[in-house]
Amino acid sequence: MFLDLENEFPVLEELIYLNHAGVAPWPRRTAEAVARFAEENLLRGATGYEAWLEVEQALREQGRRLLGAASAEDVALLKSTSEGLSLVASGLDWRPGDRVVLPAEEFPSNRIPWEALRSRGVEVVEVPLEGAEDPEGRLAQALEPGARLLAVSWVQYRNGLRLDLARLGRLCRERGTLLCVDAIQGLGALPLDVRAAGVDFVAADGHKWLLGPEGLALFWCRPELREGLRLHEHGWHMVEEAGDFERRDWRPAASARRFECGSPNMLGIHALHASLSLLLEVGLEEVAARLEARIGRLQEALESLPGVRLLTPREPRRRAGILSLALPGRDPHRLLASLREEGVLCAVRGGALRLSPHFYTPEEQLDRAAELVARWLRRAG
Secondary structure, three states: OOHHHHHOOOOHHHHHEEEEEOOOOOOOOHHHHHHHHHHHHHHHHHOOOOHHHHHHHHHHHHHHHHHHOOOHHHHEEOOOOHHHHHHHHOOOOOOOEEEEEEEEOOOOOOOHHHHHHHHHHOEEEEEEOOOOOOHHHHHHHHHHOOOEEEEEEEEEOOOOOOOOHHHHHHHHHHHHOEEEEOOOOOOEEOOHHHOOOOOOOOEEEEEOOOHHHHHHHEEEOOOHHHHHOOOOOHHHEEEOOOOOOOOOOOOOOOHHHHOOOOOOOOOHHHHHHHHHHHHHHHHHHHHHHHHHHHHHHHHHOOOOOOEEOOOOOOOOHHOOOOOOEEEEOHHHHHHHHHHOOOOEEOOEOOOOOEEEEEOOOOHHHHHHHHHHHHHHHHHHO
16 A cells, blocks of 8 residues: 655654654644544534544554454553553552562653552562663563562663563463563554463553554553452443443443543544554554664664764664664763754663654665764764
């Protein structure tokens, strides 16, 4: 299928956008969907609410396809990755002495919910993965004896390290350990099959590789674990008979909607639905292949520059859409500011320059960004 990506991403006319690991720009179709939704509200209010519910259900189906879930009923629409991870952290029946294992380099979303459990007698073990030749093996060592849960980011936000979820899933099953995945830096950049990988919980917000808005996330829980998560938020939307407002003998929905306590974010739903339609039209295998070609091109252009140390793994199986560069003896924020003046948007994380293109980024823009980095390094001396 032919897609006019330059038309979908007019941001390319003004910027070299290498910050999809931060907040991504929307495709044109997403902005148009939001404009149509706003116009409909302006002129007709909620007259078409039944049609809005159809978009909500279509988004759950898109989420099912992206996640490899068995049913759209297994997909919850939450506010954020943090809400999904907190739902797991607060919902399990923790006992004093239980252990949670996580990489030491985690983003706060996948660290703070677990650290908060220390007041309940839960031990939190942080495992450094930087420089590890076998990060899964290092995590597995920390699971002994009998860790209750392993919480990992699929792709680390600072250096772009991509973990082998299928291997972690096997290691956790062998030990009776639950596997919870923050997928925000991978979902939309890579294909995922939650059932084949053997994970138990997955959460990912829509504003990075999914090309959607902030404030709306996909959450998946292995169906047989769903009722075992204690609910701490309740409201009209999470009950089985959500439309029967007079009913008093309520019960939580059997589906993943049980995790959605209040009114749905219909504006965000329309936006994310449009964004995911683009990714699914292209296909996640194609997205991943195009993205890897771009990361490989950037790596080749940058890794040989004097004064640059590549932090992201070189092996394609170990990375996704992030390329991180250390600049020993130089302030990466100065380079960041210089690049921004030239219309290049990227970020600094963990003291390193982080570049994150997407599948649609023109290769000539990548070459231009690499040229600007090289020029700055020559001037910096």
